[in-house]
Amino acid sequence: MARYILHRLLSAIPVLLAITLLVFLITFLIPGDPTYTLLGMEVTEDMRQALRVQLGLDQPFHVRYGIWLWNVFHGDLGRSIFGQFKVTYLISRALPVSLELMALSLTVALLIAVPAALISAVKKNTRVDVVVTLAAFTGLSLPAFWLAIMLIYLFAVAWRILPASGFVRVSENLAGNLRTMILPSMTLGIILSTGLMRFLRAGILDVLNEDYVRTARMKGVREPFVLLRHVLKNALIPFITILGLEIGWLLGGSVIIENVFALPGMGRLAMNAILQRDYNLVQGVVLVLAGLFILINLAVDLICAVLDPRIRLGETPR
Amino acid sequence: MSALSLASDRRVPGSRLIRWLRKWKTFSLGLFLTVIFLLVTLFADGIAPYDPEATDYTTRFSSPSLTHPFSTDEHGRDILSRVVYGGRVSLVVGIGSVLLASIIAISIGLMIGFLGGRLDTLVSRLVDAFFAIPGILWAITIVAILGPSTRSALIAIAVARIPVTIRVARASIIAARENDYVEASRALGSSWWFIVFRTILPNCAGPLLVLVSLGFAVAILDEAALSYLGLSAQPPTPSWGNMLQQSQRYLHDSLWYVIFPGLTLFLVVLGLNLVGDGIRDLFDPRRNMNRPG
Numbered sequence: 042m043a044r045y046i047l048h049r050l051l052s053a054i055p056v057l058l059a060i061t062l063l064v065f066l067i068t069f070l071i072p073g074d075p076t077y078t079l080l081g082m083e084v085t086e087d088m089r090q091a092l093r094v095q096l097g098l099d100q101p102f103h104v105r106y107g108i109w110l111w112n113v114f115h116g117d118l119g120r121s122i123f124g125q126f127k128v129t130y131l132i133s134r135a136l137p138v139s140l141e142l143m144a145l146s147l148t149v150a151l152l153i154a155v156p157a158a159l160i161s162a163v164k165k166n167t168r169v170d171v172v173v174t175l176a177a178f179t180g181l182s183l184p185a186f187w188l189a190i191m192l193i194y195l196f197a198v199a200w201r202i203l204p205a206s207g208f209v210r211v212s213e214n215l216a217g218n219l220r221t222m223i224l225p226s227m228t229l230g231i232i233l234s235t236g237l238m239r240f241l242r243a244g245i246l247d248v249l250n251e252d253y254v255r256t257a258r259m260k261g262v263r264e265p266f267v268l269l270r271h272v273l274k275n276a277l278i279p280f281i282t283i284l285g286l287e288i289g290w291l292l293g294g295s296v297i298i299e300n301v302f303a304l305p306g307m308g309r310l311a312m313n314a315i316l317q318r319d320y321n322l323v324q325g326v327v328l329v330l331a332g333l334f335i336l337i338n339l340a341v342d343l344i345c346a347v348l349d350p351r352i353r354l355g356e357t358p359r
Numbered sequence: 360m361s362a363l364s365l366a367s368d369r370r371v372p373g374s375r376l377i378r379w380l381r382k383w384k385t386f387s388l389g390l391f392l393t394v395i396f397l398l399v400t401l402f403a404d405g406i407a408p409y410d411p412e413a414t415d416y417t418t419r420f421s422s423p424s425l426t427h428p429f430s431t432d433e434h435g436r437d438i439l440s441r442v443v444y445g446g447r448v449s450l451v452v453g454i455g456s457v458l459l460a461s462i463i464a465i466s467i468g469l470m471i472g473f474l475g476g477r478l479d480t481l482v483s484r485l486v487d488a489f490f491a492i493p494g495i496l497w498a499i500t501i502v503a504i505l506g507p508s509t510r511s512a513l514i515a516i517a518v519a520r521i522p523v524t525i526r527v528a529r530a531s532i533i534a535a536r537e538n539d540y541v542e543a544s545r546a547l548g549s550s551w552w553f554i555v556f557r558t559i560l561p562n563c564a565g566p567l568l569v570l571v572s573l574g575f576a577v578a579i580l581d582e583a584a585l586s587y588l589g590l591s592a593q594p595p596t597p598s599w600g601n602m603l604q605q606s607q608r609y610l611h612d613s614l615w616y617v618i619f620p621g622l623t624l625f626l627v628v629l630g631l632n633l634v635g636d637g638i639r640d641l642f643d644p645r646r647n648m649n650r651p652g
Contacts, residue, residue: 059488067500178636182629184580186587187621190607194617198610205610293493297584301607311496312588315503323500331491 042346049342053335060331061113065106067327068320075122075318096122109324118325123317128325131310136329138208139306142229142299143291145222149230150237157234158241159268162249173238180235185294189228189301196224206303225302229294233287240283244276251275278349285341289334389633396627400446407440412595420613430615433605438616441597442623448591448598449627452513452582457574459517460524465560465567467521468528473536473555483529486522494519498581502590509598512591516581520574527570531563538562565642573635576628583624599624 075096076089093099097108112119118128161173197205203224209217248254249272257267296308303309307326314322346352399406415435423430429439471479489497501515535541536559544558585591586600594601599620606616 055484056487056491059484060491063485063488063492071500071503178632179629182576182580182625182632184583184621184624184628186584187603187617187624190603190610190617191621193607194610194614289490289493293495296493296495296499297588300588308495312499315496315499318503327492327496330493330496331488334491334493 045346046343049339053339057332057335060335061110061328062106064324064327064331065109068323069102071315071318071320071323075320079122113328118328119321121322122319128321131322132307132325132329135305135307135310138304139295139299139308141211141222142225142295142304142306143288145226146229146233146291147288149226150233153230153234154237154241158238158245159273161238162242162245163268165246173242177235177238180232183232185228185232186297186301188231189224189298192224192228206301208304221302221304225298225304229291229298232294233291236287236290237280237284241276241280244279245272248272248275278345281341281345281348285338288337292330292334385633386637389630389637392626392630393634396446396630397450399443400450403443403447407443409437409440411436411440411444411597420609420616423615429619430613432602432616433609433612438602438619441602442599442620445597445599445602445620446627448509448586448596449579449582449624452509452516452591453575453579455513456516456520456578457571459513460520460574461571463517464521464524465528468525469532469555469560472529472532473551473559482525486525489522494581495584498585499588499590502585507590507593509592509596512582512585515585516578519581520578524570527566531566532559535559535563569635569639569642572638573632576631576635579624579631580628
C-alpha cells in the first residue's frame with residue numbers, strides 16, 4: 042500500500058510541473074502591456090521601462106519562469122498588479138467560497154443521484170426507471186446557466202424567498218451564507234447528479250448480476266442489506282473514479298455559475314484576472330485550481346486502492 | 360425469493376413500447392430536432408418574421424401573440440427572429456470548432472500513438488496537465504488574447520476541446536496498430552504516413568466519429584456559456600447566450616425572454632446528444648446504457 046501511494050505521488054510530479062509551465066505560458070500568450078493599465082497613457086517611455094524592470098517584465102522567458110517557480114515553491118505567488126494585494130491573500134478569500142460551492146453541489150448531486158440510480162436499477166424497465174433515465178438524459182443537455190436563471194426566477198422573483206445573487210461570508214452570518222448558496226449549489230448539483238446517475242445505474246446493474254449477490258440472497262440476507270452492503274459497495278469503485286472526473290466538470294461549471302450569481306469565488310477571480318491581464322493573479326488562481334484537480338484525483342485513486350485491494354496489488358510497479 | 364430478481368424478467372405493461380421507444384424514437388427525435396435546427400438556421404432570412412435588430416419601443420416586453428409568437432425584448436425586438444438568427448452563431452461555432460479541434464487533435468493523437476516513445480510520453484503528460492485546468496479557463500484566456508468575437512469563441516472552444524480528442528485518437532490508434540494488416544502494410548514497405556492515414560485511421564473511425572458527433576452538442580453549450588459571459592458574439596448580433604444574459608437583467612419584466620432562447624438551446628443540444636448517442640450505439644452496442652437483459 043505504501044508503495045502504491047508513493048508511486049502515485051511521484052507520478053503526479055511531472056504533471057504538476059507541466060501545469061506550472063502551461064500556467065506560465067498562459068500569461069505569455071495574453072497580449073497587452075500591463076504598464077498601460079497601471080500608468081495610463083500620459084507617461085514617458087522611461088517611466089514605463091522602469092516599471093517593467095521593477096515588475097521583472099524585461100527578463101527573458103526562462104528567467105521569469107525560473108524565478109516564478111522558485112517563488113511558488115516558497116509559497117509566494119506575488120502581488121496582484123492592480124490592488125496591491127498579495128495573490129495568496131486574494132486566493133485565501135476566494136477559495137473557501139468555491140470549495141463551499143463545490144461541496145454543497147456535490148452533496149446535492151449525491152442526494153439525488155444515489156437513491157435515483159438505486160431505484161432505477163432495481164426497478165429496471167419500469168416507469169420509474171424510464172422517468173429517471175429520461176431525466177438523466179435531459180440533464181446532459183441542460184445549459185447550467187439557463188437552469189440557474191430559471192431557478193432565480195422561481196425562488197427570487199416569483200416566490201421571493203431567496204436572494205437572486207450576492208454572497209454573505211460564513212463568518213458574518215451562517216444562515217445568510219446558506220441562503221446565498223442554495224440556488225448556486227442546487228443548479229450545479231442537479232446537473233451533476235444527472236451525469237452521476239447514468240454511471241451509477243449502469244454500475245449497479247452490472248453488480249446485480251454477480252454471483253455473490255445471488256449467493257447473498259440465497260443465504261437469506263435481507264434485501265436492503267444486500268443492496269447496501271453487497272451491491273452499492275461494489276458499484277462504488279468505478280463510480281468514485283467517475284466522480285473524480287466529474288469534479289473537473291464542477292470546477293469549470295462553478296466558473297460560470299459564480300458569474301451568474303456574483304459569488305466571489307475562484308472562477309470569478311480567474312475570469313476577472315484574465316480579462317484585466319493581471320498576470321500574477323491569473324497564474325496563481327489557475328495553478329491552485331489545477332493543483333486542486335490533481336489532488337482530488339490523487340485522493341480518488343487512493344480511496345479506490347483502499348476499497349479494492351486488486352488495484353493496489355495490480356498496479357504496483359514491479 | 361425477493362421480488363427484485365423477478366423485476367428484471369417481468370414484462371411490465373408497455374415495456375416493449377419503452378424498448379422500441381429507446382431504440383428508435385430517441386434517435387429519430389434527435390434527428391428531427393437537428394434537421395429542424397439546420398433548416399431554420401440555413402433559411403433564417405426566409406423564416407424570421409422581422410429584422411432581428413429592428414427596435415420598436417411601442418412593444419417592449421409584449422406577451423407572446425400572433426404578431427410576436429416568442430414575445431419581444433427590452434428594445435421591442437422580435438425574440439422569434441432573434442432566436443432564429445442566433446442559431447447562426449451556434450451553428451458556425453459548433454461546426455467550426457469541432458472541425459478545427461478534430462483536424463488538429465486527431466493528427467497529433469494519431470502521430471504520437473503511432474510513433475510512441477519519448478514524444479508520446481511528453482505530449483501525453485502535457486495533455487494530462489491541460490486536462491487539470493478547466494476548459495472554460497482556457498477558452499476565456501483565448502478570448503482575452505484574441506478579443507471577444509464569434510471567431511474568437513470558435514477558436515477558444517476548439518482549443519479547449521483538443522486534449523480530449525487527442526486522448527481518444529491516441530487510445531484508438533494504439534488499439535488498432537497491433538492488427539495484422541498494419542504489419543502487412545509495413546512489410547510491403549509503406550511509409551508511416553500511408554500506414555497511419557490509409558490503413559489505421561479508417562479502422563479506428565468509429566470512436567472518433569462518436570467523439571466528433573457528441574462534440575457538436577458540447578461546443579454549442581460552450582458557445583452559449585461564452586456568449587452569456589459576453590465573450591462571444593457581440594450585441595446587437597443575437598446569440599442564444601447573449602440573449603439569456605440580457606434576459607437575466609429583465610427577469611422582473613418578462614419571463615418569456617428567458618424561456619424561449621433557453622428552450623431552443625436546450626432542444627438543439629438535446630437533439631444533437633440523441634443523434635450522437637444513436638451513433639455510439641451503432642458502433643458499440645455494449646456501451647448502450649439501456650442494454651437489454
